[in-house]
Amino acid sequence: MPRGAPAASGNGLGKCDPSTVEGPYPLQTPQKRNNPRHASGRIPDMTKQRAATPPGRGRVGTAGSSPPSRVPADAALQATPSSSQPDPRTHAREKGRPRGGGAAVGRRPPLRSRLPSPATWPGAAVRTGVPGTQTAGRRNRRPGKNVVHQLSVTLEDLYNGVTKKLALEKNVICEKCEGVGGKKGSVEKCPVCKGRGMQIHIQQIGPGMVQQIQTVCIECKGQGERINPKDRCESCSGAKVIREKKSIEVHVEKGMKDGQKILFHGEGDQEPELEPGDVIIVLDQKDHSVFQRRGHDLIMKMKIQLSEALCGFKKMIKTLDDRVLIITSKSGEVVKHGDLKCVPNEGMPIYKAPLEKGTLIIQFLVTFPEKHWLSQDKLPQLEALLPPRQKVRITDDMDQVELKEFSPNEQNWRQHREAYEEDDDGPRAGVQCQTA
Secondary structure (H helix, E strand, O other): OOOOOOOOOOOOOOOOOOOOOOOOOOOOOOOOOOOHHHHHOOOOOOOHHHHHHOOOOOOOOOOOOOOOOOOOHHHHHHHHOOOOOOOOHHHHHOOOOOOOOOOOOOOOOOOOHHHOOOOHHHHEEEEEEEEOOOOOOHHHHEEEEEEEEEEEOHHHHHHHHHEEEEEEEEEEOOOOOOOOOOOOOEEEOOOOOOOOOOOEEEEEEEEEEEEEEEEEEEOOOOOOEEEEEEEEOOOOOOOEEEEEEEEEEEEOOOOOOOEEEEEHHHHHHOOEEEOOOOOEEEEEEEEOOOOEEEEOEEEEEEEEEEHHHHHHHEEEEEEEOOEEEEEEOOOOOOOOOOEEEOOHHHHHHHOOOEEEEOOOEEEEEOOOOOOOOOOHHHHHHHHHHHHOOOOOOOOOOHHHOOOOOOOOHHHHHHHHHHHHHHHHHOOOOOOOOOOO
């Protein structure tokens, strides 16, 4: 029968025009792919049949009518008139789906196939095999622990710069077993801790009370794996690393400060599957007998006599680079006790700019003569040369006292004595015994 011709009115089928249909449309159940009837690969398009069914007029017939009988799929397709149009939404979904279950035409490929290759990712590195180069595998490894060492330096070293050698002892991956610890395939998961490296013990401490204690596994010593003693490496005894001594040169540049850190990348302990840590050198400055550093400046104290403070002086200063400076105080310039003077551009070199220096600051401490250094008959002559003293008018209502030497130790002893006396006078709180 032609495809556009109307179907025969048999087997409970009505007309195919949805506007004049009276009876239900029986639908053909889709056959399985392994059905011999569809061995030729032709699968009837059931979408058109579903689209031709008007809403609410499915397989449910009128009251009292007998259930419709099923017809072949070809007959149902032939019964569909050419004037009926399928549902646009169903047609859009089925448009790109070919017969036979192949790939849909116009469908986007899966997300995995649309992603770029990892080798083309930004920053991806290619393994070159050259020792010491950073590859993509190494960059993804977790970094190991850093090793911190202190290096004692003097103020002269920080002023002039110095190069020192430091002997270190660190862990290095065993070359014989390549960090495996034994023969290939000899490493197995620890059966005691199940590869966790830790053991959990539950201990009862009372009725209905338990205590959970976590300790390092004794069998694998926290490694989570073990190696048969017969298969262990003879060089590292299964430890995967060996101790090695190495000497590194530390360049202390001019102007570096106390506590400044110098980093040696990748010179720390090596461990399997870990990126080697760094060696961090921390500068520890020793105290100097003359100079004290404050930033880029140097501070020193200089003692002068009373005559030098009054009449002027010339002094020599030996710098940290073994130069000699001559400082001069002109006559008539009185230097008081505690005065500060400075010499520009004679301080510490500035880090990364060694041609520039800070300031040398000098604090003067005037030393007075001892008692009775001058005879009584010469004191009037000295007084005549010095500025006149201030005269005080004494009246009867004033009390005259005598000055004595002050001793800080004696003053502290008196304070402690007064504190003890207060404790003795005050009430004491303690345990009282009640007697019958």
